[in-house]
Amino acid sequence: MSKVIDINGSIRTVTYTTGSPADITVNSVSVGSAPSGGSLDIVVNLDGSPSGSWDGDSWEITSDPFPDTTLQVNGTTEGTVASGSTVDIQLSDSGGVVTPTSVTQVGNDFQVVLPDAAAPTGWVRPSGWLALDTVGVGTENFSGLFAVYETQKNVNTIQITTSGVNTINWGDGTTQAVTSSVLYTKVYDYATITSPVLVDEAGLNYKMVVVNINMDNVTVLYIDRNTTATVIGNTRNLGWLDIAVDCSTITTFSPSGQGFSVLLQRLLIYNVGAFINGIPAFIQLAALKVLKFPFEKLQSASQTFTNNLGDCRDENNLPLNLNLTINTVSGANVLSNSHLTELGNITAPLRNSFQTFLFNSILLKKVGNIDASAASNLASTFSQSVKLTGIINVTTSATLTSINNVIGGCFLVDGLIISDCTNVTNTTNAVNGCKNLKTLILTGLTRDITVDDCLMEATEINAFFTSLGIAVGNRTIFIRRNPGSATCDTTIATGKGFTVVIL
C-alpha cells in the first residue's frame, strides 16, 4: 500500500505494508476473511431465517423439537410417539405372533399385508354316510340316519301322536302305518341291511338305514323310548347319527330323553308348532356337532340340553345363540355339564330363573351377553365353568334376588357385570375362587359381599364401590388380598354405609 506525503515541500511517495486479512472460521470451517481492522458479517440462519444469540463465547442456536408423531392404523388414530423414537407394531392373533406377508412403505403410509385367515373348519358329514331325504321348511317330514351294528342288539323305537295319516319307513325295506300313541319297535338284522359297512371310532363295524316319516298333523314324536318287550329286554335307542325334521304341528319331540342318542352328530329342526317343550328331551347328546334348533319356540326348558352336550355349533359353524324369547317355564340345568367351548348370546327376557343354567360347563371358554331381565335367580349360573374367560355381562332387573355362587369357581373369568342388583339378598360365594377377576360391577347392591382373593386393582375396586347402592342395615364388604385392597378408596363404600374389611 502507498501514500503520497509532502515533507517540507518535497513530495514523496511512501509505501508501507498493512496487517494481513484475518481468516474467519466457524466450528473449524473456513468461511471467509476479514481485512485488518475490518469486519466480516457471517449470517447464521436456521431453516432460512436468522437465528440464535451470542452467549458470551459462542453463537447459540436452539431449535424447537419436532412434534410427536401420530400413529394411525387404517385411518384410526391409535396414539402418539415421541419424535425421533422407534415405533414397533406387534402383529398377532389368538395363535400368537403373525408374520406379515409383506410391508410396503409409500410416503408415510405402510401397507401391511397379513396372511389370509384360515377358513373355519366346521363339521363335515362323513362321506360314507347314506344321504337323508330332503328336509327343509315346509317339507313336513322326518329323515334320520340310524346305525345298525354288527355285534349289538339294534333296536329302534318310534311313537307318534297324530291326527293325520302317517307311515314309518324303517329303512330296511319295511314300513309301518302309524296308529296314534302306539310305541313301535323295530329290531334290525345286520346281515340283511344292504348299506356299505363303516367302522366307528371304537373300531366297531356298522351299517346304516335311513328312517323316513311323513309328519302331517303330528304333535308328538318320540324316537328315544325304552322298550320292555319280552323278546328284546329293556333296551335303549343308541343308533341315531344324523336327524333332520320339519313339522309345523309338533310340540313335543324327544330324540334323547329316555334313551340317549350319544352317537348323534347333527340335529336339524327346521320348524315346529307354536312351541316345543324340552323336559328333558335332548340330554346326553355327547357327539353332537351341529344343532339347528328353534330356541325361540322353546317353552319349557328344564334340563333341556343337560349332561354332556357336545361341542356343537349352528349350521353355519357359528356359536349357538339361545334366543329363548318365549321361555317362561324355567327349571334348572338347561346347558349344565355341557362340552360347549363357545356360546353366543343368551336372550331369555321372560325366564324367571337361570339357576345352574351353564353349571359345570368345564370346556366353555366364551359366552355372549345374557339378557336375564326377568330372572330372580342367578344361583350357580356359570359355577365351575373353569375355562370361562372374558367379562360376563348380564342384564337384570329389580326382580333379581340371588347371585349365590353365580361365577363361583370360574377361575379364569375376567369380570362380572350385573346391571341391577338392587333387590339381591343372597350373594354367598358369588365370586368365590375367581382369582382372575378384575372387573366387578353389581349395580345397586345393598347387601354383604365377599370379594376376596381376586385380581382387582384399586381403580377397579373403586369402580365396584361406585356401583353399589346404599347399604341396608349393617353391611360388610370383604375385599381382602386383592392387589388394590390397601390403596382403594374405601370412603366410596363407607359413605354408602358399608363396612370395608381389608387384608
Next chain:
Amino acid sequence: MFYKFENNEWLTALEIHFPDGTILSSSNRIGKDGWKWYDEQPYEDEII
C-alpha cells in the same frame, strides 16, 4: 391382625373401615363390632 369369630370361623383383617369414619388398623388397635386385635390367632374361648 384383627380377628372376629363369626359363623364358626375366624375372620381376619389388617384394616376395617367403618361408615362412621372409624378405621381399625395396626396403629389403632381398638375393638369394634366384634373385631379385636390379637398378635396371634386366638382360641375361641378367648373371645370376649
